[in-house]
Amino acid sequence: MSNILYKIKAYLYDNVLTKDNPNDLTAKTVSERSLNVQQICLSAANRGGADISASAMEHATELFLKEMAYQLCDGFSVNTGYFTASTNIRGVFDSPSETFNKDKHSIIFQFNQGEKLRAEISNIEVEILGVAESSAVILQVTDVKSGSVNDLLTPGRNLKIAGSKIKVAGNDPFIGVFFVNTTNDVRTMVEESDMVTNNPSELIVVIPALPAGTYNLEVVTQYSSGALLKYTRTATLDKILTVA
Template identity: 60%
Template structure:
């Protein structure tokens, strides 16, 4: 008799319209994050589950030392392979001749991470619970930074950003309507001036990115767009589930 396989892990997801295919009947799954965990949270979880053989504080201190040294080596051009993930430096931007030198105004250095063999080996143990099609409302599928030609990655203030999705047309007169960049460091929102929005369609927004300090951001669309007819009485919002970085 074949032994029944039992999953050790579980993730939940909703279905959203797929922006990358032509069929309106295609969907893509978007996972629901239970919550964001810090290094301290992970260490406390490891000790609580058992088998850590140390204190949460000691584990956190060692983890911070590890990541500091890893970041230092990455910044010197080393590649990292922890088994759990691979990391390396990456240069973005166009060099217009073989003799052109690196220019911070045109080119960016970033770090890229990929899953390692240990993480890949855990995938068969994950069960996915699809919770159906997400509640109808605005949905940001992806953003494209024209200057760096990157998708869901980089932000270039003062340059064009293309945002694709569904029901994202900026409509309504409530005070919270608009396009916003949310700084992850402090939660401060920076609004996009409506004068800088060149295209305002249900499936696409094209606009100039406002002045932003270096750091990580989320992009949010808040609208009363109903899909046709009168605007909604209250606003609805969507936040892209990717972190965008200003170098």
């Protein structure tokens, strides 16, 4: 039996992503926070996981990531041992003579776990904290244009939002679907006319004309299974979304 080196905590939620069993549940990890390159390098230096300074490690990492991005953009695939990365083209070509069209086709970078990271799975203990409190939660989003899940946003195209109790309803003026810029905290609200589908387990919205950058997705609602709640509650996707 492998030694347990890590622990992941998770809550259980109604599984709205499958329709075959109405009583099944899905586990969602509890993420304490999202770490950037600087924070990871500081952690490695402080706990003895690196034999160089945090600043030197950060500089070297940024150089590596920049060069990796350059090679990916040139069509090379990457295998670090911890993850693999490749450049893929999405969209249908209707004939052998059809050329790439940015309005119809898209480029996406695909990342998958590598052997070294996969080998650590046996060292992880999972603690299920029980069924989550009855609150709104976003489980997954899909950018319809690119097919990207929990990653890319295509302004002007549809975004599918799967979750639980996320129907936008209520009389509070601040309810709605919001994209929050992670750099300047500017909040962009989806116009009511751009709400294509508004159900408790699925929203489909037209993504606003967002500038390039990274965003948090929030759904603010007073919806409940019965009467409307007195106050709003906010469901936030635990992944950062990107407009290239």
